[in-house]
Every structure is written in C-alpha cells, then in structure tokens.
Amino acid sequence: xxxxxxxxxxxxxxxxxxxxxxxxxxxxxxxxxxxxxxxxxxxxxxxxxxxxxxxxxxxxxxxxxxxxxxxxxxxxxxxxxxxxxxxxxxxxxxxxxxxxxxxxxxxxxxxxxxxxxxxxxxxxxxxxxxxxxxxxxxxxxxxxxxxxxxxxxxxxxxxxxxxxxxxxxxxxxxxxxxxxxxxxxxxxxxxxxxxxxxxxxxxxxxxxxxxxxxxxxxxxxxxxxxxxxxxxxxxxxxxxxxxxxxxxxxxxxxxxxxxxxxxxxxxxxxxxxxxxxxxxxxxxxxxxxxxxxxxxxxxxxxxxxxxxxxxxxxxxxxxxxxxxxxxxxxxxxxxxxxxxxxxxxxxxxxxxxxxxxxxxxxxxxxxxxxxxxxxxxxxxxx
Amino acid sequence: xxxxxxxxxxxxxxxxxxxxxxxxxxxxxxxxxxxxxxxxxxxxxxxxxxxxxxxxxxxxxxxxxxxxxxxxxxxxxxxxxxxxxxxxxxxxxxxxxxxxxxxxxxxxxxxxxxxxxxxxxxxxxxxxxxxxxxxxxxxxxxxxxxxxxxxxxxxxxxxxxxxxxxxxxxxxxxxxxxxxxxxxxxxxxxxxxxxxxxxxxxxxxxxxxxxxxxxxxxxxxxxxxxxxxxxxxxxxxxxxxxxxxxxxxxxxxxxxxxxxxxxxxxxxxxxxxxxxxxxxxxxxxxxxxxxxxxxxxxxxxxxxxxxxxxxxxxxxxxxxxxxxxxxxxxxxxxxxxxxxxxxxxxxxxxxxxxxxxxxxxxxxxxxxxxxxxxxxxxxxxx
Numbered sequence: 001x002x003x004x005x006x007x008x009x010x011x012x013x014x015x016x017x018x019x020x021x022x023x024x025x026x027x028x029x030x031x032x033x034x035x036x037x038x039x040x041x042x043x044x045x046x047x048x049x050x051x052x053x054x055x056x057x058x059x060x061x062x063x064x065x066x067x068x069x070x071x072x073x074x075x076x077x078x079x080x081x082x083x084x085x086x087x088x089x090x091x092x093x094x095x096x097x098x099x100x101x102x103x104x105x106x107x108x109x110x111x112x113x114x115x116x117x118x119x120x121x122x123x124x125x126x127x128x129x130x131x132x133x134x135x136x137x138x139x140x141x142x143x144x145x146x147x148x149x150x151x152x153x154x155x156x157x158x159x160x161x162x163x164x165x166x167x168x169x170x171x172x173x174x175x176x177x178x179x180x181x182x183x184x185x186x187x188x189x190x191x192x193x194x195x196x197x198x199x200x201x202x203x204x205x206x207x208x209x210x211x212x213x214x215x216x217x218x219x220x221x222x223x224x225x226x227x228x229x230x231x232x233x234x235x236x237x238x239x240x241x242x243x244x245x246x247x248x249x250x251x252x253x254x255x256x257x258x259x260x261x262x263x264x265x266x267x268x269x270x271x272x273x274x275x276x277x278x279x280x281x282x283x284x285x286x287x288x289x290x291x292x293x294x295x296x297x298x299x300x301x302x303x304x305x306x307x308x309x310x311x312x313x314x315x316x317x318x319x320x321x322x323x324x325x326x327x328x329x330x331x332x333x334x335x336x337x338x339x340x341x342x343x344x345x346x347x348x349x350x351x352x353x354x355x356x357x358x359x360x361x362x363x364x365x366x367x368x369x370x371x372x373x374x375x376x377x378x379x380x381x382x
Numbered sequence: 383x384x385x386x387x388x389x390x391x392x393x394x395x396x397x398x399x400x401x402x403x404x405x406x407x408x409x410x411x412x413x414x415x416x417x418x419x420x421x422x423x424x425x426x427x428x429x430x431x432x433x434x435x436x437x438x439x440x441x442x443x444x445x446x447x448x449x450x451x452x453x454x455x456x457x458x459x460x461x462x463x464x465x466x467x468x469x470x471x472x473x474x475x476x477x478x479x480x481x482x483x484x485x486x487x488x489x490x491x492x493x494x495x496x497x498x499x500x501x502x503x504x505x506x507x508x509x510x511x512x513x514x515x516x517x518x519x520x521x522x523x524x525x526x527x528x529x530x531x532x533x534x535x536x537x538x539x540x541x542x543x544x545x546x547x548x549x550x551x552x553x554x555x556x557x558x559x560x561x562x563x564x565x566x567x568x569x570x571x572x573x574x575x576x577x578x579x580x581x582x583x584x585x586x587x588x589x590x591x592x593x594x595x596x597x598x599x600x601x602x603x604x605x606x607x608x609x610x611x612x613x614x615x616x617x618x619x620x621x622x623x624x625x626x627x628x629x630x631x632x633x634x635x636x637x638x639x640x641x642x643x644x645x646x647x648x649x650x651x652x653x654x655x656x657x658x659x660x661x662x663x664x665x666x667x668x669x670x671x672x673x674x675x676x677x678x679x680x681x682x683x684x685x686x687x688x689x690x691x692x693x694x695x696x697x698x699x700x701x702x703x704x705x706x707x708x709x710x711x712x713x714x715x716x717x718x719x720x721x722x723x724x725x726x727x728x729x730x731x732x733x734x735x736x737x738x739x740x741x742x743x744x745x746x747x748x749x750x751x752x753x754x755x756x757x758x759x760x761x762x763x764x
Contacts, residue, residue, distance in 0.1 A: 203673045206588050206679075208666075270664060291681060376758025376759050
C-alpha cells in the first residue's frame with residue numbers, strides 16, 4: 001500500500017527548490033542583488049519598472065464564475081490579487097468596487113478595455129467571457145502587453161486557439177488556460193502515477209464529467225456564444241483520458257443525446273464519445289448537462305485506478321489497485337491554487353501547467369468530436 | 383449503512399417457501415400424496431413415468447466451457463447431475479465416460495443425437511455448441527421432448543431466437559439461457575436494490591465486460607460460427623444496463639475498434655456502444671476481447687452504485703452510496719448455482735430466471751448494435 005503524503009509545505013518547498021529564489025513572496029525584499037542577472041530570462045520583468053511579489057489580476061466578465069468562484073478565490077491567493085475589473089454593467093462595477101475596494105482607475109468597460117495597456121497595476125487579464133469572445137479579448141489583452149489567463153473552453157475552434165497563442169507569443173505575454181483541475185494535488189499525484197508506469201500501460205479509460213444544468217439562457221445553451229457540453233464538461237473527460245494514456249488521440253467517434261430539446265435545441269445536452277490512441281489504448285467518455293456523474297476509471301495492464309469525484313469543485317479523490325490517492329492538503333480552493341501556480345510561473349518565468357497549447361489540444365479533439373457526431377463516422381485527428 | 387445478509391440457508395428457505403413442497407431433494411420421498419394435485423401445472427411431470435429429485439443433464443459440445451466449467455459444476459449441483467454427453471469426438475467420449483462414470487447408453491454423437499428422445503435418464507439437454515449451431519440443436523432437443531438449456535449468446539439473430547422459443551413452446555419444454563451472472567446472489571441483491579428505487583431513478587450506466595482473448599481459431603473469432611465480442615461479452619454489459627434501468631432500450635449507437643486485425647479480422651475485437659432508454663436514462667458500455675475490465679457503474683438520482691468485479695467467474699461485488707453489497711454466500715461455483723436454480727424451476731414448474739425471452743431481449747440489442755456500428759447512425763429498436 002503506497003501513500004502520497006505531500007503536504008502544502010512540501011509543495012512550496014518543491015517550488016522554491018526549482019525557483020530562481022528571486023520572486024517568491026517571502027524572499028523578494030532581500031533578493032535585489034540578483035535581479036539583473038535573471039531579468040533577461042523573465043518576460044514578466046522586461047518592460048516593467050519594478051518586479052512585484054504579487055501580480056495584479058483584472059477579471060474580464062463578471063458572470064457567475066467570476067462572482068462566485070474567482071473573486072472569492074482571489075481573496076485567498078498569495079501570488080496574485082484582484083486588482084481590476086472589466087464589465088459592461090455599471091451597477092456591477094459599483095458593487096464590486098465597494099465589495100473588493102477596487103480603485104476607480106482599475107475599472108474598465110468594453111469601450112475602454114484597451115487602455116488597460118497603460119495601467120501598471122494590472123499584470124494579468126483573466127478572460128472569463130463566453131467562449132465565443134475569448135479570442136477577441138485574449139488578443140486585445142496580449143496587444144495591451146498583459147499576460148492572459150483564459151477560462152476554459154479555450155475557444156470554439158482550433159483556428160481561434162492558434163490565433164490566441166500567436167498573439168501572446170508575438171507580444172511576449174504568457175497565456176494560461178483556466179484548467180483548475182490540473183492544479184489539484186490529488187490529480188497531479190495520479191498523473192505522476194500514470195506517467196511512472198507503476199501499473200503498466202493504460203488500456204482503457206472510462207470517464208464522465210457531467211452535472212445537471214437547468215439554465216436556459218446561459219452561454220452553455222447558446223451555440224453562437226460557444227456553448228454545448230463538449231467545451232464545458234467535455235474537456236475534463238478528454239483531458240482525463242489524454243493524461244491517463246499519455247498520448248494524443250488519433251481518432252474519435254461520438255454521438256449526442258438530447259433529453260430536453262426545450263433547453264438544449266442549439267447545442268448538445270449529452271455527448272458520448274470514444275478516443276483511440278496510437279498505442280491501442282481506448283477511452284469511452286461521457287459529458288452531460290443532464291446527468292450528475294463525475295469519475296475517471298483507468299484500466300492499466302497491471303491494475304486499475306478510480307477517481308471519484310473527478311473534476312468536481314471540491315477536488316479529486318482516488319483509489320487504485322496499489323492503494324489510495326488522497327493527498328492530505330487542505331485544498332481550500334481549486335481556483336486559488338490555479339491562480340497562485342500560474343502567477344508564480346509568470347513571476348519565475350517557469351513553464352505553465354496549462355499553457356495555450358494544452359487548451360488547444362483539447363479543442364482539437366472537441367472539433368473532431370463535433371464532426372464525428374455529425375457524420376456518425378470515425379474522424380482522424382491530424 | 384444497509385447490509386444484505388442472505389445466507390445460503392436463507393435462500394433455500396425462500397425457495398422452499400414459494401414452492402409446492404413436492405420436488406425439492408430433501409422432501410421428495412415423503413411427498414407422494416400431493417403429486418397428482420400439482421402434476422397438471424408441471425410440464426416436467428407430464429409424460430414422465432415418475433418425478434425425480436434430480437434432473438439428468440446431457441451436455442452437447444465438449445469444448446472448454448463444458449470441460450473446465452460445466453462438468454466440474456455438475457459435480458456440485460444438488461438438483462441436477464451430469465447424466466449424458468453428446469460429442470463428435472470418440473476420444474472425448476471415452477475420456478468423459480471414464481472420468482464421470484457416464485453410462486454407454488447416455489453417450490451420443492451428432493448422428494445419433496435425436497435418439498435422446500427415448501432416453502428417460504436425460505431430462506435436460508444443455509447446448510454448449512458455437513452460437514451458430516444453437517438454433518438447430520435447441521429445436522432438435524425440444525422436438526426430442528427434452529427441456530433445453532442454451533449457452534449464451536442465445537443465437538446470432540432474433541429470428542433464430544424466435545424459432546427456438548417457438549419450438550420449445552410447441553413441444554412444451556422449458557428453455558433457459560446459460561446466464562450464470564443472473565444467478566449470482568450479489569447480482570440479485572443489486573437488481574433488487576435497483577428495482578426498489580432506493581436511490582431514485584437511474585440516469586447513467588457505465589459498464590465494461592472485457593477480457594483479453596488471444597486465441598485465433600475459437601468460434602469467438604469466427605463470424606460464421608456466431609463469434610464477435612458483442613454476443614460473448616456484450617450481452618453482459620447490455621444486461622447490466624437493462625437491469626439497472628429496468629427498461630428496454632429504444633435506440634442504440636455503436637462503434638467497433640480492432641487493435642489486432644491479425645486475430646480479429648472477421649469479427650469485432652472491441653465494441654463501444656450506447657443505449658438510450660424511454661425514461662431518458664443512458665448507458666455507455668464497452669465489450670472487448672483486447673482489454674481486461676469488468677465493472678458496472680450506475681448513477682441514480684440520489685446515489686451511485688459500483689460493482690467490480692462484474693460478470694467475472696468469481697462473482698460480483700458491489701458498493702453503493704448507501705453501503706456495501708456483498709452477500710456472504712460461499713459462492714463456490716456460479717455455474718452450479720445457475721443449473722441448480724434452473725433445474726429447481728423446471729421441477730417446480732416455476733418461472734425461470736433467464737428464459738429464452740430474456741436471451742432474445744439481449745440479441746435484439748446486439749442485432750441493432752451491429753447495424754449501428756455498420757452505418758454509424760442511431761438504430762431504433764422496435
């Protein structure tokens with residue numbers, strides 16, 4: 001019986017060990033002497049008047065996810081804080097200003113958005129708009145010289161994703177996708193296990209990412225806003241299978257099922273899709289707005305793994321044939337974990353856990369799944 | 383936390399309670415007086431010179447399943463015994479005769495098979511031939527005036543199943559399908575739970591029935607012998623979903639995947655198929671000859687159930703959100719359980735757990751799945 005017993009302290013120590021020792025909150029003030037030597041490797045530092053120990057984040061789009069999850073999480077983060085907002089609704093601006101003590105100069109609307117370029121308080125623009133608007137605002141944020149965090153799904157098409165990645169590269173800004181699940185320590189422990197091959201090669205993944213969404217006018221129900229269950233919940237099950245198998249799928253098949261056409265007439269309510277990987281491994285996955293189910297089950301050559309819940313806001317828990325994966329980290333908030341990891345990676349100029357390329361990998365599969373569901377045929381992924 | 387604590391004794395008592403008290407092994411000898419009164423309800427008794435306390439079974443086809451599983455199981459049964467064999471291989475006849483002390487007069491080949499009609503030692507003919515031969519031998523056994531047990535899959539087509547059911551009805555013989563899994567007490571406890579609706583309505587079933595079969599010339603790899611994974615392992619996952627949901631599917635979708643065309647060029651190696659039920663419940667299932675995986679996962683409105691292993695020879699074990707399903711019955715042998723249940727049902731003229739109609743329900747779905755995999759489209763089940 002093997003146990004993963006990382007603690008929050010262990011994780012911090014591991015991060016510090018790999019860092020330049022310059023930009024962590026605890027030691028920044030004493031580290032001035034080394035700054036010039038590492039500045040050349042840190043796009044964050046280039047062009048800034050001074051380095052910071054916390055990045056200022058502006059949330060773009062103040063819907064449910066920003067209001068109920070990201071803003072509260074930004075009260076818990078160590079490496080970043082809620083510095084600004086972008087909203088088209090004056091009443092929301094007023095309410096947020098009061099609640100989070102946001103300075104007037106850090107409040108934008110969609111007409112004034114590009115002026116954010118001149119605001120040194122804002123280091124990161126976090127795009128939390130409907131997916132159909134991600135490309136436009138990621139590109140504009142990059143042009144404004146800001147690092148960008150983009151909520152998932154990255155965008156409705158692979159072409160959008162490419163344009164977003166290119167804009168960030170061209171403007172020397174980092175692009176991270178808001179994949180909170182990949183920042184969960186239990187998920188990371190499982191991915192480590194999968195990668196180490198302890199249980200032999202993976203052969204079959206069964207995965208469901210699904211909850212009941214009864215809303216009718218949210219972007220999730222609207223095709224032209226980038227809705228549909230594949231982008232929203234589907235990316236979790238795609239990701240679960242991709243990371244379990246450690247390969248990119250070579251072909252997909254898919255079928256969509258709608259039990260409630262009165263709500264889901266523009267987009268799919270439930271998707272059941274299969275992926276075939278180069279090694280022969282297969283996955284059979286479900287994503288749904290009509291069923292509650294969240295699990296990831298992997299059959300390896302020499303054992304099995306079951307994570308349940310999987311991709312839930314409260315975190316992941318797992319058991320496998322060698323024991324339990326349940327890291328006793330007080331995981332107060334997945335989104336806080338995610339934003340702290342991403343802010344630290346930017347400050348330290350380290351690789352992001354979920355860069356734009358990772359988001360695009362999933363959208364590549366999503367695009368193929370739409371084609372497969374439409375035609376009923378296998379769709380090869382180039 | 384709810385526990386199912388049937389014991390073997392409890393099950394026997396339950397059976398006895400519902401029985402006529404006439405034909406169980408323990409009380410037959412003292413029950414003579416009641417015989418005439420119940421004989422009219424018992425096709426088994428009609429036309430027989432006397433009732434028995436154990437039925438004589440003849441195995442037709444002495445391949446792996448008869449040799450390694452059924453014959454040993456028939457040494458453990460209480461309500462039936464190995465009385466005869468039908469084989470085309472004289473050397474097998476000789477070996478079995480010696481090992482199991484089978485009388486010469488109870489040994490048949492395929493030319494002499496129909497003479498079994500005149501043999502009072504044989505009450506039941508158990509057809510364990512490749513599926514393509516089931517129809518012929520079930521019909522001939524029924525015409526010979528014998529009850530019939532037929533190994534799964536019942537037959538390659540629904541038309542075959544109908545002909546088999548009709549032949550048995552016409553000849554007033556019982557027809558049971560060799561669904562060992564439905565006779566497992568843990569499976570039965572779960573089906574009871576599902577039926578009682580303790581956890582609310584079922585919404586999603588994920589199920590896999592799969593093992594690695596490396597043989598190359600078995601009927602399972604041969605199309606014209608009724609091979610393919612859908613009939614062999616697929617019926618378990620179909621059955622798991624059907625019994626979890628308590629409905630018959632109204633449509634199916636399916637895709638087949640072959641990793642080893644050198645072995646599986648005539649039939650599918652792996653099938654991933656979906657079923658949509660009238661209530662809106664969905665299932666996403668896998669059957670494979672290329673992967674080891676056996677589980678049944680059900681998401682109900684108010685909870686979840688996980689059986690693993692599911693459909694394995696060693697039985698089923700389950701946990702659900704209300705506790706554990708693990709009946710402490712010493713389940714020495716699934717096949718012995720199955721044959722004892724079926725023999726008792728015949729002797730008592732009670733409903734069979736898996737009559738021909740139950741086998742046909744699965745083949746109806748299998749037939750639709752082949753059509754769905756071929757066309758890539760949804761196939762409605764009439």
